[in-house]
Amino acid sequence: xxxxxxxxxxxxxxxxxxxxxxxxxxxxxxxxxxxxxxxxxxxxxxxxxxxxxxxxxxxxxxxxxxxxxxxxxxxxxxxxxxxxxxxxxxxxxxxxxxxxxxxxxxxxxxxxxxxxxxxxxxxxxxxxxxxxxxxxxxxxxxxxxxxxxxxxxxxxxxxxxxxxxxxxxxxxxxxxxxxxxxxxxxxxxxxxxxxxxxxxxxxxxxxxxxxxxxxxxxxxxxxxxxxxxxxxxxxxxxxxxxxxxxxxxxxxxxxxxxxxxxxxxxxxxxxxxxxxxxxxxxxxxxxxxxxxxxxxxxxxxxxxxxxxxxxxxxxxxxxxxxxxxxxxxxxxxxxxxxxxxxxxxxxxxxxxxxxxxxxxxxxxxxxxxxxxxxxxxxxxxxxxxxxxxxxxxxxxxxxxxxxxxxxxxxxxxxxxxxxxxxxxxxxxxxxxxxxxxxxxxxxxxxxxxxxxxxxxxxxxxxxxxxxxxxxxxxxxxxxxxxxxxxxxxxxxxxxxxxxxxxxxxxxxxxxxxxxxxxxxxxxxxxxxxxxxxxxxxxxxxxxxxxxxxxxxxxxxxxxxxxxxxxxxxxxxxxxxxxxxxxxxxxxxxxxxxxxxxxxxxxxxxxxxxxxxxxxxxxxxxxxxxxxxxxxxxxxxxxxxxxxxxxxxxxxxxxxxxxxxxxxxxxxxxxxxxxxxxxxxxxxxxxxxxxxxxxxxxxxxxxxxxxxxxxxxxxxxxxxxxxxx
Numbered sequence: 001x002x003x004x005x006x007x008x009x010x011x012x013x014x015x016x017x018x019x020x021x022x023x024x025x026x027x028x029x030x031x032x033x034x035x036x037x038x039x040x041x042x043x044x045x046x047x048x049x050x051x052x053x054x055x056x057x058x059x060x061x062x063x064x065x066x067x068x069x070x071x072x073x074x075x076x077x078x079x080x081x082x083x084x085x086x087x088x089x090x091x092x093x094x095x096x097x098x099x100x101x102x103x104x105x106x107x108x109x110x111x112x113x114x115x116x117x118x119x120x121x122x123x124x125x126x127x128x129x130x131x132x133x134x135x136x137x138x139x140x141x142x143x144x145x146x147x148x149x150x151x152x153x154x155x156x157x158x159x160x161x162x163x164x165x166x167x168x169x170x171x172x173x174x175x176x177x178x179x180x181x182x183x184x185x186x187x188x189x190x191x192x193x194x195x196x197x198x199x200x201x202x203x204x205x206x207x208x209x210x211x212x213x214x215x216x217x218x219x220x221x222x223x224x225x226x227x228x229x230x231x232x233x234x235x236x237x238x239x240x241x242x243x244x245x246x247x248x249x250x251x252x253x254x255x256x257x258x259x260x261x262x263x264x265x266x267x268x269x270x271x272x273x274x275x276x277x278x279x280x281x282x283x284x285x286x287x288x289x290x291x292x293x294x295x296x297x298x299x300x301x302x303x304x305x306x307x308x309x310x311x312x313x314x315x316x317x318x319x320x321x322x323x324x325x326x327x328x329x330x331x332x333x334x335x336x337x338x339x340x341x342x343x344x345x346x347x348x349x350x351x352x353x354x355x356x357x358x359x360x361x362x363x364x365x366x367x368x369x370x371x372x373x374x375x376x377x378x379x380x381x382x383x384x385x386x387x388x389x390x391x392x393x394x395x396x397x398x399x400x401x402x403x404x405x406x407x408x409x410x411x412x413x414x415x416x417x418x419x420x421x422x423x424x425x426x427x428x429x430x431x432x433x434x435x436x437x438x439x440x441x442x443x444x445x446x447x448x449x450x451x452x453x454x455x456x457x458x459x460x461x462x463x464x465x466x467x468x469x470x471x472x473x474x475x476x477x478x479x480x481x482x483x484x485x486x487x488x489x490x491x492x493x494x495x496x497x498x499x500x501x502x503x504x505x506x507x508x509x510x511x512x513x514x515x516x517x518x519x520x521x522x523x524x525x526x527x528x529x530x531x532x533x534x535x536x537x538x539x540x541x542x543x544x545x546x547x548x549x550x551x552x553x554x555x556x557x558x559x560x561x562x563x564x565x566x567x568x569x570x571x572x573x574x575x576x577x578x579x580x581x582x583x584x585x586x587x588x589x590x591x592x593x594x595x596x597x598x599x600x601x602x603x604x605x606x607x608x609x610x611x612x613x614x615x616x617x618x619x620x621x622x623x624x625x626x627x628x629x630x631x632x633x634x635x636x637x638x639x640x641x642x643x644x645x646x647x648x649x650x651x652x653x654x655x656x657x658x659x660x661x662x663x664x665x666x667x668x669x670x671x672x673x674x675x676x677x678x679x680x681x682x683x684x685x686x687x688x689x690x691x692x693x694x695x696x697x698x699x700x701x702x703x704x705x706x707x708x709x710x711x712x713x714x715x716x717x718x719x720x721x722x723x724x
Contacts, residue, residue, distance in 0.1 A: 018652055021636030021660035026560045026628050027552035029083060030092040030458040031545075032449055032481075033076035033465035034063055034431050036125035037374065042445030043454050044092040045371055053080045056371050057093055058125045060531045061335075065430040066099070072430075072468060074531070079464040079545025081530065085571045086546050087553025092458060094451050096435040097122055099428030108425030114397035115356065116378040119425055126425035128332050128340070128374060132398065132418035135327040135345070139320050140237040140251065141309065237288040237309060237321060244288045245323055250392055253280045253291060253307075254320040254416060279407050279416045280305075281324075281399050291321070297396060299404040324395050327354075332374050336532055341374055348391045348398075350384040356394075375422070433476035436463060437484075449484045459491055459627070460551055462544040467496035474498055475512055485517040490631045492624060495611070496542035497522040497592075500576065503583060510590050516612030516623045521547055521593045524576035525569060525603070540576045543569075543595060550605060551624075560628045561669040563608035563621040563709035569595060572603040579606075588711075591618065608709055622706045625669070629704065633657060645698055647684075653700055654683040661704060671705040679704045 004010060030044070036058030047053050060078055062071035076093070083091055099106050099122065106122035110130075119126025237245055245251075255278040280301065282293040291312070293305040312319050326348055332341040347354040360377040364370050381390045398420070406419040438448020445451070452458055461484065466477035481493035495518050497506045506522045513520075521543045529539040546569050554564045579587070579594045584606065587594055593607030608620045617623050637656065643649045658681045664670055665678040672678030683700035692699055 018655040018659060019636070019639050021632055021656055023660075024628065024631045024635060025457060026459045026624060027088070027555040028090045028092070028457045029088060029460040029462065029548040029552060030094065030452050030455070031076060031080055031083070031548075032094045032436055032452070032461065032463050033079075033096060034074075034427065035076050035093070035095045035123075036061060036063065036074060036427075037119075037121045037123045038093075038095050039121060039371060039445075040095050040097045041441065041447050042451065044094050044451060045367075046457075047080075047091045047093060048089065050081050050084045053077065053084075053091070053093060055340075057095060058123070059334075059336075061125070061533075062531065063427045064124055065427055067429045072465075073539065073541070075465040075468055075542055078527070078530070078539075078541045079462065079548075082525075082527075082541070082545035082571055083549040083552075086549025086569070087556070088549035089552060089556070090457075091548075092452065092455055094438075094448060096431045096438070096448055097428050098431045098435045099426070106426055106428055108422035110401050110420050110422050112397040112400045114379060114381050114393050115401070116380075117360075117401075117420060117422060118362075118376055118378070119422055120362065120374060120376050122425065122428060124425050124427050125334065126374065126422060128334060128422050129337075130375065130420040130422070131331040131333055132402075132420070133329040133331070134322075134325040134418070135329060136325045137252075137322045138240060140239065140245065140323055141312075141319070141321045237284055237323075239323070245284055247283075247285050247287065249284045249288075250324040250395055251282055251284060251291065252320075252322040252324060253282055253293070253312075254278070254322070281396075282307075297399060324392075326391060330360075341372065348394045349387060350379050350381050350390050350394070355379065430469060430473075431465070433473060433480055436466065436477045437480045449480060452484070453488065458488075459624075460494060460548050461485060461491055462494045462496075462548050464496055464542040464544045467498050467542045467544075471498065475509070478513065478518070482513065482515050482518055486515075490627045492517045492519060492610075492620070492627070494544040494547050495520040496544045497524070499524055499540060499542075503586060506587070506592060507590055510592050510611060513611045514613040516610045516614060516617035518611045519547075519593060519609070519620050520591065520611055521595065521605075521607075522587065523579070523595065525572045525595065526574040526576055527571055528573055538573060546570075546572070547605065559667070559669055561621060561625045561707055563619065565593075565605045565608040565709065567605055568601075569603040569605065575603055593620075608711075619708050622708060625706055626704075629664075629702075632660065633702070636660065640698065645693055645696065649698065650683045650700075653698065654681050657681045657683075657700065657702055661702070664704075669707065671707050677705065 002010070002012065028046075038057040045056065047056070054077075057077065057080075060074050060081065063074050064071050076095075080091060080093065097106075107119045108124075108126035108128065109116060109118040111117075117130060119128060237249075237251070239245065280293050281297045282291050282305075284290070285292050285306075289309055291307040291309060293301055293307070295301045295304050309321070312321070328346050328348070329344045330342065330346055331339045334340050343359045345354055346356055346359050349355050350357075352358070356377040357379045360373070360375055362376040362378070364373050379394070381393050383393075384390050398418075401420045403417075403419040403421055406417040436448050438446060438450040440446045440450045440453070446453070449461075452461070461481055463477050463481060466474050469477075478493070478495050481495075485491040485493045495513070497509060497520065501509070501522070506520075510520055523543075524540045525543050525546055526538045526540050528536050530536075531539075547564070550567055550569070551564045554560075554562050554567065575595055575597055579596050584594050584596070588607055588609070591609040591611045593605065593609055595603060596606040597603050609618050610620050610623055612618055612623070637653060640649060640653055658679075661670070661679040661681065662675055665672065665675055670678035680703045681700065682702075683698070687699045687701050688697065
């Protein structure tokens with residue numbers, strides 16, 4: 001009672017309406033089983049499409065367990081696909097993994113001296129490829145034109161087509177018809193004020209060398225070598241600002257073809273192990289005029305090489321010389337070559353916001369990145385305080401990880417590819433019942449079915465991959481699902497029969513369980529093989545993924561009171577076994593729900609029973625409808641806790657429940673011609689003793705008349721006379 005101490009007008013807000021009860025959702029499913037990749041601990045994320053599933057848990061490719069000799073179909077992915085294809089809207093996925101997921105044999109990795117790349121999640125799908133794209137590559141080769149007469153000993157590079165054709169007449173090394181397109185490299189010798197070209201060689205456009213054999217040399221007048229002629233000297237490595245890089249600067253040297261390199265190391269193929277292109281990692285020396293290639297940094301070189309940049313520049317197709325970059329972009333590719341993840345603007349540095357280990361952390365800050373970032377990087381540079389030394393060290397580490405075949409066999413349109421391949425990932429061993437059960441871990445995240453205990457919305461639980469395991473494992477997993485649904489109260493579990501079971505075997509499986517929160521479906525469904533590399537042929541899969549989607553679709557379109565039966569199985573090509581009416585007469589009374597094929601109607605669900613031994617809970621829709629009512633009333637009456645336990649509270653609770661059930665009756669979800677026939681709600685002294693009231697208990701009794709499915713539609717037909 002508020003206090004009124006000073007004279008005034010007081011306005012108070014009161015409610016004259018009963019508290020409304022809102023129906024809870026019943027179509028949210030949870031799938032527990034092995035996947036190709038993805039987190040194995042923590043609260044799962046709701047998925048609203050199969051694309052969400054693939055982004056976090058990988059595609060439908062097979063799983064290879066370490067204790068199995070052959071790959072196993074990825075039934076978790078196939079069930080998730082079937083769920084969304086059949087109308088499911090929201091799915092939680094819990095990945096189970098049997099093995100030491102932190103060990104190198106489970107997580108793929110690539111290790112160098114200063115950088116370690118490791119898949120963030122265990123699995124063979126973690127054998128990813130990192131595609132590096134350099135951000136600031138620009139050619140360092142620069143030529144300065146001669147400013148005056150050339151001195152003795154200078155090196156000339158002449159466009160072959162611009163050299164007077166008679167200049168080298170009489171040299172037997174010159175091809176017939178004069179110079180082909182190419183470049184001439186020669187040494188200048190001063191002879192009485194004139195310039196002679198001696199020791200010249202011509203490299204034509206095909207990379208072939210033509211050594212000029214004249215010992216007399218060739219004299220060229222100054223007017224033939226004017227500053228405007230295509231004559232260059234002082235060919236050095238220069239940046240765009242025309243500054244010369246320091247000695248020791250790390251560079252990349254790219255040859256377009258092996259023929260460009262043979263003039264310098266010999267034309268014998270045995271001396272040239274490269275393929276169609278050559279990319280080498282070296283350092284500049286002699287004030288940017290020479291290049292040293294260290295064999296320790298180049299997998300394709302067996303011994304150190306030294307090049308004169310001027311000589312390199314004389315190759316007909318030229319070479320590309322790049323100062324190694326300070327930043328890169330990175331794409332993470334799966335085994336199909338599709339980009340899974342990208343990071344741009346990564347710096348070759350340490351202790352900066354854009355460093356590799358900061359852009360690819362082991363534990364990302366954002367929830368989305370924790371779910372989808374597939375790779376983590378760790379740096380260990382020797383001296384992170386020296387920026388240039390750190391950059392060089394990290395570049396060396398990256399270079400040592402590059403795939404040599406991709407580096408030396410580039411795409412002719414894209415140039416060399418800088419790929420790092422992660423190896424060593426595995427799918428662990430086949431998951432056992434303890435892996436499905438999981439454990440509660442508040443620090444590191446719960447696993448298995450235990451991870452679903454914190455997700456309130458789940459109403460349907462399925463474990464399709466367990467049906468492909470051995471019989472003992474399958475039954476033990478079903479027992480874990482049974483315990484989970486009992487403990488969480490408002491959930492039902494979908495049980496798959498095992499592949500190829502006979503009628504006697506599926507009945508034996510049913511005899512192992514008696515629970516109104518379990519529903520068994522038989523047989524398996526045949527679909528078109530969607531796996532990468534598959535031929536689209538028939539593939540048998542467990543039915544629970546389809547049924548979870550059908551339950552969700554029925555709940556949305558008709559309501560949870562409707563039996564999820566006599567509805568098509570979308571995406572089914574056929575059934576693994578065809579059940580006829582006489583066979584179903586054996587199975588249906590035992591609570592085994594059949595999938596059947598009907599001419600002109602396709603594949604349909606033809607059963608809606610639980611595995612309960614109690615007749616009042618034998619129908620799946622009745623069990624699920626009561627769970628819906630119980631949970632809706634539970635959530636809708638939380639306001640009553642700690643209210644004064646008297647007549648006004650009882651009336652308010654009674655009114656709230658009656659209004660909720662009246663709406664259910666009017667929507668056709670309850671049996672009866674009137675509300676009185678459909679339900680009753682009692683909350684008064686007839687439901688509570690004084691002892692209940694004294695101990696703080698409010699007891700409300702609710703009775704409803706549910707709708708049961710018309711399993712047997714009977715028409716009685718007989719003859720009649722005309723006058724009857």
